[in-house]
Amino acid sequence: MKKVKVLVLVLCLLLSFTVCGQAVLSQAKNDIVILFTSDVHGSVDSGWTYSGIDVIRKQLIAKGNHVILVDNGDAVQGDPLATMTDGAAIIELMNTLGYDTATIGNHEFDYGMERFMELVEMADFPYISCNFNKAGKLIFDPYIIKDIDGTKIAFVGITTPWTLRSSTPKYFMDKDGNYIYGFMQGEGGQKLYAAVQKAVDEARAKGADYVIAMAHLGNVAEDAPYTYADVLVNTTGIDVLLDGHSHDLDQVTMVNKAGKKVLRSACGTKLEAIGYVRITAEGEISTGLYKWDNDDNAVEVLGLESIMNEASKKAKAEFSAALAEVVAKSTVDLLTKDPASGVRIVRNQETNIGDLCADAYRYISGADIAFVNGGGVRSDLRKGNITREDIFKIHPFGNMLCVCEATGQEIIDALEFSVHAWPEEFGGWLCPSGISYEVHTYLDSSVQIDEAGMFVGVNGEYRVKNVYVGDEPLDLNKTYTVASHNYLLQNMGDGYTMFADNVYTRDNVMVDVQVLSTYITRGLDGVIGEEYAESQGRIIFVEEK
Numbered sequence: 001m002k003k004v005k006v007l008v009l010v011l012c013l014l015l016s017f018t019v020c021g022q023a024v025l026s027q028a029k030n031d032i033v034i035l036f037t038s039d040v041h042g043s044v045d046s047g048w049t050y051s052g053i054d055v056i057r058k059q060l061i062a063k064g065n066h067v068i069l070v071d072n073g074d075a076v077q078g079d080p081l082a083t084m085t086d087g088a089a090i091i092e093l094m095n096t097l098g099y100d101t102a103t104i105g106n107h108e109f110d111y112g113m114e115r116f117m118e119l120v121e122m123a124d125f126p127y128i129s130c131n132f133n134k135a136g137k138l139i140f141d142p143y144i145i146k147d148i149d150g151t152k153i154a155f156v157g158i159t160t161p162w163t164l165r166s167s168t169p170k171y172f173m174d175k176d177g178n179y180i181y182g183f184m185q186g187e188g189g190q191k192l193y194a195a196v197q198k199a200v201d202e203a204r205a206k207g208a209d210y211v212i213a214m215a216h217l218g219n220v221a222e223d224a225p226y227t228y229a230d231v232l233v234n235t236t237g238i239d240v241l242l243d244g245h246s247h248d249l250d251q252v253t254m255v256n257k258a259g260k261k262v263l264r265s266a267c268g269t270k271l272e273a274i275g276y277v278r279i280t281a282e283g284e285i286s287t288g289l290y291k292w293d294n295d296d297n298a299v300e301v302l303g304l305e306s307i308m309n310e311a312s313k314k315a316k317a318e319f320s321a322a323l324a325e326v327v328a329k330s331t332v333d334l335l336t337k338d339p340a341s342g343v344r345i346v347r348n349q350e351t352n353i354g355d356l357c358a359d360a361y362r363y364i365s366g367a368d369i370a371f372v373n374g375g376g377v378r379s380d381l382r383k384g385n386i387t388r389e390d391i392f393k394i395h396p397f398g399n400m401l402c403v404c405e406a407t408g409q410e411i412i413d414a415l416e417f418s419v420h421a422w423p424e425e426f427g428g429w430l431c432p433s434g435i436s437y438e439v440h441t442y443l444d445s446s447v448q449i450d451e452a453g454m455f456v457g458v459n460g461e462y463r464v465k466n467v468y469v470g471d472e473p474l475d476l477n478k479t480y481t482v483a484s485h486n487y488l489l490q491n492m493g494d495g496y497t498m499f500a501d502n503v504y505t506r507d508n509v510m511v512d513v514q515v516l517s518t519y520i521t522r523g524l525d526g527v528i529g530e531e532y533a534e535s536q537g538r539i540i541f542v543e544e545k
Helices: 049-062 080-084 088-097 113-122 187-205 228-233 298-302 307-323 352-365 388-394 408-418 512-523
Strands: 017-019 032-037 066-071 143-148 151-159 210-216 240-243 251-255 261-266 273-279 285-291 326-330 369-373 384-387 401-407 430-433 435-440 447-449 455-458 464-469 479-485 504-506 539-542
Touching: 032 049, 032 151, 049 066, 049 088, 049 273, 049 298, 049 307, 066 143, 080 088, 080 307, 080 388, 088 113, 088 307, 143 187, 151 187, 187 210, 187 228, 210 228, 228 240, 228 251, 228 261, 240 273, 251 285, 261 273, 261 285, 307 388, 326 512, 352 369, 352 401, 352 430, 352 479, 352 512, 384 388, 388 512, 401 408, 408 430, 408 455, 408 464, 408 479, 430 435
Parallel strands: 032 066, 151 210, 210 240, 240 261, 369 479, 435 539
Antiparallel strands: 017 285, 032 273, 143 151, 251 261, 273 285, 326 384, 369 430, 401 479, 401 504, 435 464, 447 455
């Protein structure tokens, strides 16, 4: 068991804001509390756990509050329990806990469109989205209205249009490669804003006293024009926007298009916090967080009693023995974050864990070059014994190894697209193997992308220079073999369009978890050694001309 940082229960309200007079006087005699989760990523054993949510809700109800429980997406994908059941175990746990509604995150689609629709059918709660559509027709209801003692609260679902890029683009296309599913993307964000406004206006027309936006948008600048701020400054009528996607804990007060204040609240990831909105009988609205700041989860520390304890135990029983099997060991820590600052760097810098994962693809495939996207490296690997569960946490997506032929020009275009957002994070940041290069950061990016965030071309000087494949300079006219997974190469994941139509010499040959496991157990004889103590200088930043 990890060392417990704090051995007492901490219910920490972070940056609570109150807006008076914005909403009508509540008809409910008691306060209404909306509890919300986001970006759980299948991590049923971290933070508060689902048991913690259950206990907090019971305490709120015991004090006379009305409680509603909602989720803002990215619940069914991530840790092994989710991955090994294609999301089913998580839906079953959410059913047991009794969620009232959920909206869609980009990772809800990671098992494919057909599987997502199966999960929707399994859910005892409705999914809502005002912008997820097929050929322009909404798939789900854009909102639902809950009536609490005469107070009507509307919940409007919003999903980032960048889902077309950050999930698997092929899942949203027909057999001819045409998009048939979408998220009201394009027109500089105006289509999305209009969809949100339409849903809000309809909910208000049906008597909603309050409108709560359940969004999976985030605060990352690279995600403009679809960030939560973009939506709020271009719409009216939303009282509170509950947000996910960027894994932050920010509590923010903004001004909408009409100059009225709106609260925005986010609750991080993996149940590190449970967010809440409180609406008093006097019509005052506030937001905040119940934050869990321990390494060990709330059940382990506090011995919480909940029906969710047994439900989680039952869900994990079938997989526990296999997941706990030790398959290798490491003599070094391989990290996704800067050990000094704790800031995530796997999406904008070279890391030792990114090097390891990319090397695994090149080792298994025998390709000249291998890439792994930084957004696909989801967990650290600490020194000591390595279990199957540890490897599942690094690669939870079930992507398949592929090898294609690519010209030097296509490769340098991919590298240029990889660094186009730098210094901001980009899920498509490439972790390379078999190739090294410089990034001249004093140059602005001249990468062109389309309305779905897909790579179109480069219309200026490249930031990427002095590219070497092994010991030889990259030849733009030469054909190389490139290994990665189907998400990035075949399905244009993260926006990489340059490889989709190439010749594939190996097609969907091994799942990502097996690629990494095989490399560690066979290629490294079961021991990750000092060669991976640090990143290996494959990416060099040049700050001055």
